Amino acid sequence: MLTPTARAWFDEALTSATARTALWELRFASAGRHCGPEHADSVRVALLRAARADTDVLSRLYHHGSAPERRAVLLALPTLVTGPEALPLVEDALRTHDTDLLTAALGPYAASHLAPHAWRHAVLKCLFTGVPLDTVAGLHDRARGDTELARMLSDYAAERTAADRPVPADLHRALALTTPTAPTEES
Numbered sequence: 109m110l111t112p113t114a115r116a117w118f119d120e121a122l123t124s125a126t127a128r129t130a131l132w133e134l135r136f137a138s139a140g141r142h143c144g145p146e147h148a149d150s151v152r153v154a155l156l157r158a159a160r161a162d163t164d165v166l167s168r169l170y171h172h173g174s175a176p177e178r179r180a181v182l183l184a185l186p187t188l189v190t191g192p193e194a195l196p197l198v199e200d201a202l203r204t205h206d207t208d209l210l211t212a213a214l215g216p217y218a219a220s221h222l223a224p225h226a227w228r229h230a231v232l233k234c235l236f237t238g239v240p241l242d243t244v245a246g247l248h249d250r251a252r253g254d255t256e257l258a259r260m261l262s263d264y265a266a267e268r269t270a271a272d273r274p275v276p277a278d279l280h281r282a283l284a285l286t287t288p289t290a291p292t293e294e295s
Contacts, residue, residue, distance in 0.1 A: 110143055117142040118151055125158035132159055136169060140176055152180030156188060163193045170197050179208055185217035192221040202230050210234065211243045219246030228257045231282060232264060241278040253288035261286070 110118060121135035121142075136155050140148035159165070166188065170181040182201055185194050194217065201213035214230055222230065227250060234241055241247055251257055261283045268275045 110147060114143040114147070118154075121151070121155055122158050125155040128159055133165075133169065136180075137173065137177060139180075145176070148176055149180050149183055152177065153184045153187075156180065156184040161188055163189055166194060167197060170200075175206055175209060179212040182209065182212035182217070183215060186215060186220075189217065195221055198222060199226065202226070202233065205237060207237050207239050210237060210239050214239075214244045216245045219244075219250065224250075224254070224256070228254070228260055231257065232260060235261075235264065235276045235279055235282075238276075241282055247282065248285055251282055251285035254286050258283060258286035 117135075121132065121139070124135055125132040132155060135142075136152055139151040139155065143151045156166070156169075161169070161184070166181050166184070170178050173181065178197075178201065181197060185197070198213045198218050198221075201209040204210065210230075210233060214234070218227065218230070231241065231244060231247070231251075233239075234244060261279055265275045265279055265283070
């Protein structure tokens with residue numbers, strides 16, 4: 109819950125974002141300072157929604173923003189962008205080693221728009237970096253019957269085993285998800 113001072117700041121910031129005044133983007137950047145880091149993501153996403161930020165604005169804020177600002181842009185994508193035009197932002201985040209950005213990048217927007225090849229590599233990157241696969245939106249549906257993902261996971265497990273390194277527990281769970289589901293017989 110926001111403090112009364114933070115709530116007043118947020119209300120002003122929302123008004124600014126809704127009106128799309130020049131100040132709203134500055135308020136987007138300073139949300140963590142005024143509302144606290146624990147509320148920064150939700151405040152920033154609310155500002156992006158209130159401003160009805162388009163792909164150009166989202167791209168500018170992402171490319172000029174700090175890691176927390178980038179994370180908020182990624183978190184807002186599913187509610188602001190209906191098509192694949194914001195994929196370059198997701199792809200950029202997937203090239204980083206920032207686990208918070210990776211987690212945000214693999215939300216519902218990526219589940220809907222990321223190409224299978226890039227999505228598979230993102231799943232592997234989660235395993236490399238220790239990002240829990242529970243954070244990958246759509247994992248169950250996208251992994252089902254994905255023989256290429258199964259091959260990649262098996263190869264990674266074999267590589268880890270050969271190097272006498274532990275195999276992440278999430279790998280086995282993801283590998284189990286790649287098994288195609290058998291059709292059910294109707295009576």
